[in-house]
Amino acid sequence: MPERPVPPPVAASPPAAGPAGPPPPAGTRDPVPLPCSDPADPAAAITYGISRWVDSPPIRDLVAGFGGRWPTGDLGAVLAALDEFSAAHWDFRAGRERPEAREPDLDANRRTRVRAAADALGLVRPRPPARTRYAHLVVLGGLAHACLRRVAYAAHLLRERVDVTGEVAVLGSFRPLSEAERRTLADADVAGADTEVDVLDAAVRRTFGLREPDASDGVDAGHPHHSWSSRTYQPAGLPPVRVLAAPSSEPQRRRAHTADTQRFWAEHARLSPGEPVLLVTAPIYVPFQHCDALRTLAVPYGCEIDTVGVDPARPDLDHLPEPTLTPGRYLQEIRSAIRSMRTLHAALTEVGQPDDRTG
Incomplete structure (x- = not known):
């Protein structure tokens, strides 16, 4: 399958993380925080959270591990490109229900990358509720x-x-x-x-x-x-x-x-x-x-x-x-998260949230 270029995500505020090195071993760090709403400015808080998650080291490392590149672009363009890239490399359902998805044949290095990324992105370890x-x-x-x-x-x-x-x-x-x-x-x-x-x-x-x-x-x-x-x-x-x-x-x-x-x-x-x-x-x-x-x-x-x-x-x-949760299943649900964030960002943009650009 041909290589897809992937532009780098853009932080809404504060600036996004820089280029990533190898992912940490699974279970050694807290997962990358998910977007959350802030009553003072819900759209800005959610947009920043999307950018932070998308621009995190685990996503950068995973995309690099599957041959992706990082050209520039605004956050909407980044999410569209990640959607396209993940469709080419991480979609094993092809419109079918989850149990019907095929399992990809990945080498040991990619399996390690996938499991580390899934853990760092919050798909592996359960956490308790934040409130009582x-x-x-x-x-x-x-x-x-x-x-x-x-x-x-x-x-x-x-x-x-x-x-x-x-x-x-x-x-x-x-x-x-x-x-x-x-x-x-x-x-x-x-x-x-x-x-x-x-x-x-x-x-x-x-x-x-x-x-x-x-x-x-x-x-x-x-x-x-x-x-x-x-x-x-x-x-x-x-x-x-x-x-x-x-x-x-x-x-x-x-x-x-x-x-x-x-x-x-x-x-x-x-x-x-x-x-x-x-x-x-x-x-x-x-x-x-x-x-x-x-x-x-x-x-x-x-x-x-x-x-x-x-x-x-x-x-x-x-x-x-x-x-059993396999590397293919983790990749599929990382793709699902990217697509959900893209749809969420589009909804925010429709209600007037600006799409910030990099410097």
Whole structure:
């Protein structure tokens, strides 16, 4: 595949890091911080965070390791070029679902680079929530095993780590389950699930010891991309738990994705500026899903977003093993983060945030 030139990222303020040397060994440094919102100037803070992440030594080293070059350009051009470069070198899905992605044949040096970069970019090690109190806790759906793990971890956080003053939102879609997911559910003794939201609903009922929802609503439009559903449970001594299945924002093209589910929940919840929202996903998806949440929640509603991954060391998750995380999967999700940041930056630019240039 031909080499793609990649321009260098541009810091909004303060200046971005300089050229990078070899990445540090995995686990020796804190991950590169993700973008975050600042009530005083949310757009500027998020833009600076995007630039800092994109211009970090792990990204520079990874691009160099796959033959990339760094010409100049503004931040929008940088993100576009990184999107193009990652499509050529790190996209193994080709439009398919994640389990159908191929695993690339990488040499030992590249495998080492990828794992070091993934760790330094925050895709490997889970971290605890930054606060002890949140307005809402949002559990993001995924493959069947992930749905079970994330709901169980959210229950642990509610009982031992955080207080939630609003609701717990468990977000999914009517995506049909694969045969591999059905086997996972059979091994976990979960029956009667045909879609992602079915798994989330079963996980909520089993994890919190519930039987029937206290309230339900929805629209069956005759097609899963158009339909939606809402089920609300009230566990004793805990905030209400709402299980939502979102429609797609592009129903003629695809199923509902992560940003659709976040946006759909925001339309149903009463969000206020400055409210802290905690998202639960898997560590490998934290960067891209965090940036999706900034775009769908922080920018339009003024919420503060904290995104954490499930801690695999939890003993209560031993019966729900995580699939092996490979270099190909890490590269794919680094690409997802770049694409999410590009979309986030475009949204900020549309509302008037200037696109700074290098000196």
